[in-house]
Amino acid sequence: MLLAIDCGNTNTVFSIWDGERFLVTLRTSTEHQRTADQYFVWYSTLLHHYRIDVTITDVIISSTVPRVVFNLRVFADRYFGCRPLVVGKPECRLPVDVRVDEGTQVGPDRLVNTVAGFDLHGGDLIIVDFGTATTFDVVDSDGAYIGGVIAPGVNLSLQALHEAAAALPHVDVTKPEKVIGTNTVACMQSGVFWGYIGLINGICERIKAERGRAMTVIATGGLAPLFQQGTDLFDRFEDELTMHGLTVIHAYNKEG
Numbered sequence: 001m002l003l004a005i006d007c008g009n010t011n012t013v014f015s016i017w018d019g020e021r022f023l024v025t026l027r028t029s030t031e032h033q034r035t036a037d038q039y040f041v042w043y044s045t046l047l048h049h050y051r052i053d054v055t056i057t058d059v060i061i062s063s064t065v066p067r068v069v070f071n072l073r074v075f076a077d078r079y080f081g082c083r084p085l086v087v088g089k090p091e092c093r094l095p096v097d098v099r100v101d102e103g104t105q106v107g108p109d110r111l112v113n114t115v116a117g118f119d120l121h122g123g124d125l126i127i128v129d130f131g132t133a134t135t136f137d138v139v140d141s142d143g144a145y146i147g148g149v150i151a152p153g154v155n156l157s158l159q160a161l162h163e164a165a166a167a168l169p170h171v172d173v174t175k176p177e178k179v180i181g182t183n184t185v186a187c188m189q190s191g192v193f194w195g196y197i198g199l200i201n202g203i204c205e206r207i208k209a210e211r212g213r214a215m216t217v218i219a220t221g222g223l224a225p226l227f228q229q230g231t232d233l234f235d236r237f238e239d240e241l242t243m244h245g246l247t248v249i250h251a252y253n254k255e256g
Contacts, residue, residue: 003056006245007063009132015243032067036074059084060250061110097144116245118143130221191243197230
């Protein structure tokens with residue numbers, strides 16, 4: 001049984017894969033101070049709640065926060081008796097090429113999404129991931145990762161707006177009924193929502209023009225369903241894209 005762990009800047013997700021489907025997905029906030037023992041107490045308590053009794057034999061980790069990897073390694077070793085596979089480390093092979101400038105380190109989550117996107121939909125992809133940052137990853141026809149775009153995340157932009165302008169409140173991200181707001185909150189929500197729709201559409205169109213070919217646009221990440229409401233740009237929505245990529249990478253390394 002495989003435990004796939006995706007550690008992002010905001011949340012860390014644990015999913016148990018039985019070879020055919022995910023049995024359960026657990027989510028917690030990302031905190032570098034959390035010890036291996038604390039992870040296990042949280043993990044085992046939730047499995048008991050869901051009445052899931054499994055034996056984990058393998059663990060794979062993708063982390064954009066290097067400081068948490070050590071404790072996750074200890075967690076895997078201490079409680080499951082296995083050495084985890086960590087995406088981005090030399091011993092973890094990828095089934096796709098990475099064609100970027102020499103010396104450039106690509107975020108593990110972006111590589112995992114590339115693997116998943118190519119496995120599910122083939123090549124010539126733009127993967128838009130709505131996370132702490134909004135990232136656009138470009139996948140070549142042969143599945144290679146060839147670069148992308150990083151923009152501030154939606155919630156990050158709202159937080160910066162609230163902190164930099166004392167008179168502006170903190171607001172939730174939602175699709176406004178009208179573009180023209182008639183109060184402060186509505187104005188901010190319109191600016192963020194439609195501003196990001198413009199950003200997404202504009203960047204994707206420029207990528208397509210630069211590539212000179214038709215491309216499939218995939219949306220993933222927590223806010224992807226919200227922004228689907230404002231544009232017909234997305235060809236696919238993949239809720240478990242990163243987790244699927246981790247299972248593909250794990251299988252590829254097992255086969256080798």
